[in-house]
Structure formats: C-alpha cells, structure tokens
Amino acid sequence: MTETNSHSKLKTNKDLMDISRKMRGEIVEMSHTADAMHLGSSLSCVDIFVALYYGGCLNIDPKNASLPTRDRVLLSKGHASMTLYKILAEKGFFPKSLLKTFNKSGSHLTEHPNLGALPGVEMTAGSLGHGLSVGLGMALAGRIRSVPYNVFVIMSDGECNEGSVWEAAMLAPAQKADNLVAIIDFNRWQATGRSEKIMALNPLKEKWESFGWSAYDIDGHDIGSLIKILSAVPDGSGKPMAIIAHTIKGKGVSFMEDDNNWHYRIPNAEEVKKAKGELKVP
C-alpha cells in the first residue's frame, strides 16, 4: 500500500471533483502571476492527473520519490507543466511555497519541466513527441530488471502528429510492454487550430488498436471512469494500453472552454477573479 493509495481510499468522487476544481483555480492564478502561457492546455488535463495521483492508481511515495519500484508518470505535453507542478506540490513531493517561483528566473519550476530539477519530475519535456519513446524505454528497463512498475505517459493530440510517437507505438506491442500506458489528452486543438484540420487523427482508437495496443475511448473529465481504467494496469492482455481521453481545452472556466485563444493568452486580474468566482475558489 502506498501513500497515494492509503489517502485515496478515503476519497469519494465528489472529493476528487473538489480537488480538480480547486486545482483549476490555482492554475489560473499561477498563469497570471507567472505570466505563463498554455493555460487552456493545463486545465485540459487536470482530471487525468487527479485520477492518477488521488485515485489509487500509482505506487508512489512522495517522500521517497526516486524509489526504483515507483510507478513513473511522464508529462510528454510539457507545456502543461503548471498542472504537473501543482499536483506534485499538493502530494508533498516538494513544498507548496515553491509554486510561487514558477517561471521566474532561477526557479526549478521552469515553464517546461526538467528531469532532476524537482522530485517527481520524471523527464525533461517541451519538444513534443518524445515522451512515449522515453516511457517505453523505462517500461522495458523495468521488465529487464524484474521491477514491476508501470509507466504512464500523458500526451496530447497535436503531439500524435509527430512520427516519433508512431515509432514507439509500433515497438511497444512488439515488445509486449504491458506496463506502458499512453494517455492522450484529446482536446481537439493544437497551438494554431483544430487538430482534425491540421492533420486528421481519427479514428484514433482504431489506429492504436491496429498497432497492437488495447485502446479505450473515455471521457477525460470523468474521474471515476479514469480511475477504473488506470487502476487496471496491466490489464491482462499482454498489450500496452492507449487511453484516448476526450477532453475540453480550458475545462472548468466557461469563457476559456474550447476557446483556443487560451493556448497563448494569459488572464488579467479581472479574468482571474471571474474564473475563480466560477470555480468557487477564494
């Protein structure tokens, strides 16, 4: 039983939704204070992180963040670092006071995460398309060393335009890497437009299946369903798992939801107040 598991047993779906709501309020504030972009991208994947870290899906110990047996979570869409930092601080990987330094000169909380800068950050990210290959390497290393951990890679739909994603997608089933999970935050936007118009991905689930993965379409804001699937890894099929998490960019704030201007826009003080009012956070 891990620290995460023992806490999460007490949490109801409502508790978890409250955690997400509060996290969203604080992430909006972080974007404003730190003058940081990618707010819509960060709000999009909050529920995925909450399901993983609060849903009993991970074998982790925040006070022993480099235990060889730990499960690994890789944020391949590194531009959503605010969500990663927020949840790691909440779980006690590092002091919450450090969040104030996000995106400031000299801070370890860089706009894109750096391996080794903070406990709980498992890879350097920023250049999209690398996380799945890194995660596959880690998954295979675990198997070679007979250490039974799982690797969860949080990716984006735009990222699936990168050829490197599909090289790893081909290799993982060939290696029967059933301890590897790709979670695609499928909010249907990229930096400059609709994913489907820039390079069509659909039918995405069938693509992963045809490469030899167990693939699932899921509502990426339904924390209960996310937990159900994420806690069943490996699923017994001998295949890696791809979860197509259907999400809304900017989720939780009415005037940011599905508005891709919030990929780059930074909220002003008035917008922060309005957003926090909607989210019912002080």
Ligand SMILES: Cc1ncc(C[n+]2csc(CCOP(=O)(O)OP(=O)(O)O)c2C)c(N)n1
């Ligand atoms: C290889 C690479 N090319 C370009 C970028 C610049 N960039 C940052 S975010 C982004 C796209 C964002 O769309 P998506 O990946 O779908 O994630 P979302 O923000 O919608 O969650 C791009 C192109 C990058 N980070 N890496």
